[in-house]
Amino acid sequence: MAVTLTINGESKTVNAEDDTPLLWVLRDELNLTGTKYGCGIAQCGACTVHVNNLPRRSCVTPIKSIEGMQITTIEGLDGPVAEAVQAAWQKIDVPQCGFCQTGQVMSAVGLLNSIRKPDDADIDNGMTGNICRCATYVRIRNAIHDAAGILEKQK
């Protein structure tokens, strides 16, 4: 089956079954490997992408269901929020193994898109879906606060 998706602003037609999770199409067909597999059942957040600007678990998102929507992966992430998050991530040296981190960054950008100055409870709400087995959570929290600070200064 051919399904046409809009990924990082480009239209891509892929030959895949309608029920194929977006995760595997991104990775196996489109070579966008920044989006990771961690559980396949919407438990870990490693596969987080944005669909119409909102974080979505690509491992449980059949491609047919998002035809025509705007899909953004870590490779296509840009804009001031993304820059602030990725700058803070580097300044604070958040990653350990790094495998969960693209999903964390996608969720963090999603959170800051909806709440510009999140408090700790907002961060808990926005980020509990993203597991980090290396437990870099202290730094993820600090980096989100730091990114919010960067964005505030830009105003």
Added chain:
Amino acid sequence: MSQQATSHDKKPIKPERRRFLQSSAGLLIGVYLPVFANQKSGAAAVMQTPSEAGATLSPNAFVRIAEDNTVTILSKHIEFGQGPFTGLATLAAEEMGADWSQMRAAHAPANVEHYKNLAFGVQGTGGSTAIANSYHQMRRAGATARAMLVSAAATRWKVPDTEITVNNGIISHKNSGKQASFGELAASAAELPAPNNEPALKKPSEFKLIGTDLPKLDTTEKTLGQAQFTLDIYQENMLTAVVAHPPAFGGIVNSFDDSAARKIPGVVDIKKIPQGIVVYAKNTYAAIKGRDALKINWDTSQAETRSSKTLFKLHRDAAQKPGANATSNGDTDKALQDAAKTLELEYSFPYLAHAPMETLDAVILAHNDSDKIEAWLGSQLQTVDQGAIAQVFNTKPENVIIHTQLAGGSFGRRAQPDSGFAVEAALATKAVSRGTPVKLIWTREDDIKGGRYRPMVFHKLRGGIDNKGNIIGWQQTIVTQSIVAGSPFEGMIQNGIDPTSVEGASDLPYTIPNLDVSLHSMQTKVPVLWWRSVGHTHTAYTVETFIDMLLELADKNPVEGRLELLKKHPRESHVLRTAARMAKNAGPTPQDRARGIAVHKSFGSFVAQIAEISNENGFPKVHRVWCAVDCGIAVNPNVIKAQMEGGIGYGLGAILFDEITLGENGTVIQSNFDTYRSLRINEMPDIEVEIIKSDIDPTGVGEPGTPPIGPAVANAWRRLTGQKITHLPFISSVQQMETA
């Protein structure tokens, strides 16, 4: 910010392009400085005895300088989050006089002669040894490279070596004002013979990079999603494979029907290997769907079909009598008889899965025009995996090229002494025609159900105090399955004692006049493995909760009481005092909260933690942790802090939530993160870390942060609620107490 030597070029991902040696070849390279001298075959799989392992290495296998002035260190240790790329590069850069911005890191090839872990004798990472065993080696490698650069400069400028200085990556001669970069001198330096004398190393007081928070080399790539893991490797004609594994450990395939599976679009082939049925497909989704569609009749007659409940009872029964003697002092039976007060407790610990974020995976290609086999994987025991893969293909180890990949965590998971996973991947590759690369992926369900767990453990403790409140007797019986038995590391077992079963208990630091620690080693068919901090996962918990209760029974303060018993152990005492001071400085304990303390030595490092908790609907909420660590010289304090934070989070998740349970017929009940809970951000405490200043050689940091958190939380919980949690995880103990 510095980055890895790996290229940022993304499409198409060809693993070769990301290897330093080849990618830099395109840059009119440089010079590999110094060259591999008389490099023998990679005949690597043979385990060596520890004494041979300690032999001097060729000092020059680690540093590569390119004409673009980058310095790449070849890391013999896999980078899966604990920071060896950064740490090893720091050690070499320090002695070279390099500038941090020119440093890069890449994985070294598999080669036991050059790259063995000096603590193991094979190339491998574990036991928190990466920095400890490389501390002198990497500095010597850096110092040798520097000596050669200096000598090249001296020859070119016709001045004496002794007048040349090296700072921040610049080689200079003061009197003439001449200067050169490493890259400019690399070619001439390569023509010089390696220096005969061991170059002198800096004194710790002269360090400029060691001891500073240098930014990690791999942070940028990992933040931008450009870091390449095994899962990210795609090759032409590659097949993706998943394996249907037996429902119980030791089960085998009786018969199977793959007709439905073969109809799934994308499924290419299906084969039987000893580990199960392999489904090969053009993409991952088809492989997984194909596996779901298999009908397999399993033979579990030889499998482990006992449930956790049954096994637990066997462990408990064994604990009623002392086992093989691990430590003995005085007359413990008599002391316990004479004691004014005694305490007796039983503890149990479930099987635990490591659940690293990236599941096990590998890409293997058996070339069809030569004997060459290439394997890309997050290999934690490179030369062992190399030998095992060679055996599968019936070829020599030197024909197997291991491309070690960044891995998404391990915590012990990837260090399989029998190379079980690498063998499965090799067999799956061998079952299709040569020339076809095969990527074998374990799904999360395979990972959680796949065994190689922290073993089930049972402890029985008896302790006694006299009428003055002195602890006079301590008897501890440990029952568990040996991790090293039947593995190439079996030689570690001495007099019936696997040290990894009793470490942390047999070397109890507290001075107690009458002490017995003994061990029963159990046998099951459940494959077990080292899990972040190994034996310390359970011994720290039992020792530190039991001592806390004995001190309470004796009306003693948990800090002062411990310090009295640690007079011969200044480093334990120091971290304990430090953590106590940190907590005190944070102010008094809020009313509805309690604090608990634990101190434990593991992998040569000393860690004390104080946890502050409250009771949220009958379950602990950990708010803050103060952590003091003495790991000798702190090579990169920021990395050490990160390891303490990560170790605490990892240990906390396990003691609160995690157990792997074998149900009836030996089937593992849990299957994914829905049933095997990971700690999440809302459960992570604030953590403050203080590193003790030291000029002792560095020791481990990857594991030592994990052991103390469990007992610190349990001690706080007992002080808050009166409940003694002796059966882990917390969640099942607390639930049982509620229903009781």
